[in-house]
Amino acid sequence: MWTTPWLDQNFFHLFYYFIIYSFLGWGMESAFVSISSKEWVNRGFLSGPFCPIYGVGALFMILLLSPVTDHVFLLFFGGFFLASVVEYVIAAILEKLFHASWWDYSEKKWNLKGRVCLQRSVEWGLLTIVLMRVIHPVIQGLADNIPTLLGEAAGTLLLMYLVADAGVTVQHILRLNEKLAHLSEATDDVRRRLESTRLYSARKELAEHLEHLPAAQFLREWKDRMEETYGDIEQLQLEERLRAEFVANEIREKLEYKVRVLEQQNFTERRLLRAFPGMRSMKFDFELQDLRSHINEKRKNRK
Incomplete structure (x- = not known):
């Protein structure tokens, strides 16, 4: 060879x-x-x-x-x-x-x-x-x-290392794509739930909040908004109040799920996002940028 x-x-x-x-x-x-x-x-x-x-x-x-x-x-x-x-x-x-x-x-x-x-x-x-x-x-x-013998031996080891490194990196990228897909599903679910409530008066306002805020920040805002809204919920009839509280809890759980998933990064994910700051996902770019923002925020907090 x-x-x-x-x-x-x-x-x-x-x-x-x-x-x-x-x-x-x-x-x-x-x-x-x-x-x-x-x-x-x-x-x-x-x-x-x-x-x-x-x-x-x-x-x-x-x-x-x-x-x-x-x-x-x-x-x-x-x-x-x-x-x-x-x-x-x-x-x-x-x-x-x-x-x-x-x-x-x-x-x-x-x-x-x-x-x-x-x-x-x-x-x-x-x-x-x-x-x-x-x-x-x-x-x-x-x-x-x-030297020929040394070069062939070292070359064989280097070739094996490159194949292994590429294999591990590809595996992590595929897992990252799966994570982004799960985050996208959670985002869509939250969007559908929000549209069924009266917390946002128009679709445009919903888009500005959900589609342009990191998940952790949106979760904090959601909790604040719910504290302001519980007073209005108390005035509703029992059936409507239970439904409103059920939907609100579902949205909170989905948002908390997103934050937990964003917290679960590995070394390769963090390294790739830092190495390629211009990386864009063709299917789940909002989720990718949300993950990048979450990583950057954690790094700033550690400093």
């Missing part, structure tokens, strides 16, 4: 190029996001120190652009095009698999479905020149000096 040829390269060298550039990409992304947010952020899809999108992109550059290393303009446009295609395809695959947009360039000019944009593509083109003419000769020398 390790000696299998790939376009004048072999799997051994290509694998270590992938590992090294995935690590360098992770370091660059993590440093940039950490500086921007003024705190350490482990950037990347995987939990470990690797960003595979950089490794994949670098392999395309090495395999396809090595013959034009001496031509700056060809390197720029080749990197501009190849990196944009890789970024677009990976974004589309992630959206299809996990029903979520992991990054979004919609607010930038000349973007394509928010997956790529002109500014980032130009940056990829410039980075490709630096990669192929400055960085890669050094990385190639490092890969050439890796």
Whole structure:
């Protein structure tokens, strides 16, 4: 396997190029996001120190652009095009698999479905020149000096680790989607119950409260509103009063259920939401942002 040829390269060298550039990409992304947010952020899809999108992109550059290393303009446009295609395809695959947009360039000019944009593509083109003419000769020398037996043994362990890390991350993302679905069902149930009460005079007012407030804040407001309303409930006939109290308790229980679910986050969920602040769910974005707000509020309280 390790000696299998790939376009004048072999799997051994290509694998270590992938590992090294995935690590360098992770370091660059993590440093940039950490500086921007003024705190350490482990950037990347995987939990470990690797960003595979950089490794994949670098392999395309090495395999396809090595013959034009001496031509700056060809390197720029080749990197501009190849990196944009890789970024677009990976974004589309992630959206299809996990029903979520992991990054979004919609607010930038000349973007394509928010997956790529002109500014980032130009940056990829410039980075490709630096990669192929400055960085890669050094990385190639490092890969050439890796002892064969040690490299194959370490490579096997690294490959097993990457597969395991990806498997665990995917499992957590699927569980996160299930959690968001349950939260969405609870939100819809609360909405239906609220619409059957007289606590909100119009659907517009309901939307402003339920659809734009975090669950914990809405629960606090609901309890305050109910304390103000119990006096009016006492004036109703017995049957109507019991029904009103039953509906009110059901709504409170659903809201408390939502808060409990939001409290149950694991390390991977917290890390992914911090690593991808622009992540959007295609089906349950309100619930995803509610979870993000809940995590951020807890972090602020701990500080």
